[in-house]
Each structure stands twice: as structure tokens, then as C-alpha cells.
Amino acid sequence: MPDGTVFITFSFVIRIFDGIGGAMAMTAAVAFLAQCFPDNVGSIMGGLEVFTGIGLTLGPLIGGVLYEYGGFGMPFFVLAGLILITLPVCICILPKVHQAAPSEEEGGKTKPSLWKFIKIPAFTIIAMSIVTGGMAIGVIEPTLAPHLKSQFNITSTTKIGLLFFMFCACYSLFAPLFGWIADKTNARWVMTFGSFLCTISLFLMGPVPFSFMPNKLWLTCVAMGLMGLSIGPMIVPAVSELENIVKARGFTLDLAVHGVVSGVFGAGFNFGAFIGPTLSGVFNQYLHFNWTCTVFGCILLLQSIFLLILTLSGSATLPKTKTPESTSVENNTHESETIQS
Numbered sequence: 001m002p003d004g005t006v007f008i009t010f011s012f013v014i015r016i017f018d019g020i021g022g023a024m025a026m027t028a029a030v031a032f033l034a035q036c037f038p039d040n041v042g043s044i045m046g047g048l049e050v051f052t053g054i055g056l057t058l059g060p061l062i063g064g065v066l067y068e069y070g071g072f073g074m075p076f077f078v079l080a081g082l083i084l085i086t087l088p089v090c091i092c093i094l095p096k097v098h099q100a101a102p103s104e105e106e107g108g109k110t111k112p113s114l115w116k117f118i119k120i121p122a123f124t125i126i127a128m129s130i131v132t133g134g135m136a137i138g139v140i141e142p143t144l145a146p147h148l149k150s151q152f153n154i155t156s157t158t159k160i161g162l163l164f165f166m167f168c169a170c171y172s173l174f175a176p177l178f179g180w181i182a183d184k185t186n187a188r189w190v191m192t193f194g195s196f197l198c199t200i201s202l203f204l205m206g207p208v209p210f211s212f213m214p215n216k217l218w219l220t221c222v223a224m225g226l227m228g229l230s231i232g233p234m235i236v237p238a239v240s241e242l243e244n245i246v247k248a249r250g251f252t253l254d255l256a257v258h259g260v261v262s263g264v265f266g267a268g269f270n271f272g273a274f275i276g277p278t279l280s281g282v283f284n285q286y287l288h289f290n291w292t293c294t295v296f297g298c299i300l301l302l303q304s305i306f307l308l309i310l311t312l313s314g315s316a317t318l319p320k321t322k323t324p325e326s327t328s329v330e331n332n333t334h335e336s337e338t339i340q341s
Contacts, residue, residue, distance in 0.1 A: 023266050030239060030262035035255050036095070041240035042187060046179025049236055053172025057165060112246070112257045114264070123245050125310050126238055129191055130268035132303045133234040136198050136227065138276025139296050140167075140205070147289040152217050163224050170228030175236050182237030188311040191241070194233025195304040201226035202297035206290035215290070239265050 029048070037044045063075040070077075117123050144163065148154040182190045205223035207213035242261045247253055276296075283292040 019270070023270060027259070027262045027266045030265055031255065031258040032094070034239060034243065034258040034262065038243075038253060040183055041243060042179040042182040042237045043176065044179070045236045045239050046176035046232070049175040049179075049232065050172050053168050053175065057168040057172070060161070112251055112254075112260050114260055117242075117246055117260060117264070120245060120249060122310055123242060125306050126191070126241050126245065127264055127268050129195060129234055129303060129307060130238050130265055131272040132195070132300055133198070133231055133238075134269040134272025134274075135276035136202070136234075136272075136296065136300060137231060138273045138278075139202070139280040139293070140224075140227070141277045142281040143284045143289055143292060146284070148217075148220070151215065151289070154217075163221065166221065167224045167228035170225050171231050174229055175232035178233040179236040182233075182240060186311070187237035187241040187244070188307065190233045190237050192304060192307040192311050194230045194235075195300060195307050197226060197230035198234060199297050199300040199304055201230055202293045202300060206293035206297070208294050208297070209288070209290045235269065 033044045034041050066075040066078055145160050148160060178190055201223045204219055239261060243253055246257060251257055280292055
């Protein structure tokens with residue numbers, strides 16, 4: 001392919017198709033898992049994020065090796081081959097999920113739609129938490145390496161990569177734990193904790209210009225670890241909590257609802273991952289790195305306050321999603337106990 005305008009144009013086209021395909025696959029995967037494991041959505045999402053973190057950690061490493069030994073096209077050819085291999089595996093091994101026909105009592109009032117969900121205040125606040133979680137990840141992508149170079153004279157890609165590895169490792173290791181905690185306790189408290197922790201990590205990473213904190217490398221390392229730790233509780237319980245919110249409003253948790261909720265999750269996270277690096281790159285160009293982190297830290301702080309108010313308000317949501325099978329078992333058990341008595 002010729003260099004210049006043609007190469008840049010096709011690069012944009014490829015990235016657009018890459019984004020569309022990734023969004024379709026992620027939305028379908030989340031909806032499929034939520035339909036298959038409705039009682040443990042938080043734990044399942046935590047497990048899913050483990051593999052996301054592994055991919056984010058190993059992808060740049062393997063891609064760099066393939067690029068070094070095989071040229072520019074080798075990483076793309078290998079990845080395309082791996083994706084093609086997964087297609088027959090998904091078709092042949094994954095179970096088929098069928099959606100039950102809606103009953104006459106449900107009517108049009110409980111027919112799921114994005115507009116109906118967005119009008120629920122609790123749903124919107126949780127969705128905004130997903131956006132801010134994706135945004136927090138994107139903030140450091142274009143700004144951290146120039147900051148390390150100018151402030152600490154770190155030019156080694158290995159050392160910079162280790163900081164990002166610390167972030168991904170903390171995220172991958174603790175995401176399942178917070179998913180399990182969210183399933184067993186109150187998901188909103190878990191998300192509020194993660195949001196406040198992410199706020200603290202951004203204030204430390206700058207650090208805040210009007211604070212007493214020193215601008216040291218060890219503080220940046222601590223902040224990266226805290227940010228990786230905070231993204232899990234912010235993101236992982238979100239799908240489970242969104243489904244609990246819509247179920248409390250009378251919607252049946254069928255495949256259509258799972259699809260809308262997973263679409264909101266994917267769109268919110270990717271939108272945050274888009275505006276995060278875009279805005280942070282602009283801010284970092286005209287402001288210092290510490291002010292960039294402070295601005296985004298204030299955004300996270302505002303979202304944390306909204307989450308805290310929502311959690312303390314005690315708005316009715318179901319503590320845990322239940323499958324029809326488990327509900328049937330509980331009803332049969334209750335009936336048998338009544339007969340025996």
C-alpha cells in the first residue's frame with residue numbers, strides 16, 4: 001500500500017471496522033453471559049475482566065515481538081488468524097440461548113428500550129460511572145509517558161511499560177474479587193468505593209498542585225497501582241446493578257434486556273475510553289500534567305458524590321438477580337413446608 005494519504009485513509013477505515021466489530025463482540029458476550037449466569041453477573045463480569053486485563057497486558061508485548069521479527073503486518077496477520085480460529089469454536093461449543101415469548105400480562109409497558117432505561121435516574125448514574133471508569137483508564141494513555149520523560153527523565157520503554165503492567169495486573173487480579181463482593185453484598189457501595197479510590201489515585205498521580213504531596217516517582221507508582229485497583233469495583237458490578245434496577249421497575253430479565261444493558265455497558269465504557277485520551281491530550285498540551293490529573297480527579301469526585309447519594313438514598317433495587325428456575329425451587333420448597341405444617 002502506498003504511503004501518505006492512502007495509508008492514513010485506510011488506517012482510519014480499518015480502525016472504524018475494528019471498533020464496530022469489537023463493540024458487537026463485546027456486547028454479545030456480555031449479554032450471553034448475563035443470560036446464562038443471571039445469579040452471578042458480578043462474578044462473571046469479574047472473570048471476564050481478568051481475560052481483558054490479560055489481553056491488555058500481553059497484547060503490546062507480543063505485538064512488539066512480532067513487529068520486530070516479522071515486520072509491520074505480522075501482528076495483524078497473527079491476530080486475524082487467531083480470531084478466525086475462535087469462530088468455529090464459538091459456533092460449535094457455545095450453547096444456544098433462546099428467548100421465551102412474552103406473556104400477555106407483560107404488555108407493552110415492560111417492553112425494554114434504551115429510552116425507558118435512561119429515564120430511570122439510578123440507571124443513568126450507574127451508566128455514568130461506566131463512562132468515568134473508561135475515561136479514567138484513557139487519561140493516562142497519552143500523558144503518562146511524556147510526564148515521566150520530562151519530570152523524571154525516564155525514556156526507557158521497558159520502565160514505562162512496567163508502570164502500565166502494574167496497572168493492568170492490579171486490575172486483573174482484583175476484578176473477580178470485587179465482582180464476588182458485589183454479588184454477596186451491595187453493589188452500589190462497591191462502586192462508590194472504587195470511584196472514590198480512583199479519585200484519590202488521580203490526585204496522587206498529578207499530584208494536586210496546591211497540595212503538600214511531593215512529585216516523586218514512587219508516588220506515581222502508588223497512584224498507578226491504586227488506579228488499577230479502583231477500576232474493578234467501578235466497572236465490574238455495573239452490569240449486575242443495571243439489571244437489578246430495571247428488574248425493580250418491572251422489566252423481565254430476558255435476552256432483550258440483557259442486550260440493551262450490555263449495549264449500554266459497552267457504549268459507555270468505549271465512549272469514556274474515547275473522551276479520556278482526547279481531552280487529556282488537549283489539557284496536557286495547554287496545562288501541566290498535574291492540572292490534567294486534577295481536572296479529571298474532580299470529575300471522578302463529582303461522580304463519586306452522585307454514587308454516594310444514590311447509595312444512601314436507599315432507592316429500591318433487588319439485592320440479587322434470580323433466575324426463574326431458582327424462584328420456582330424456592331416456591332416449591334415453601335409450598336411443601338406449608339403442606340407439611
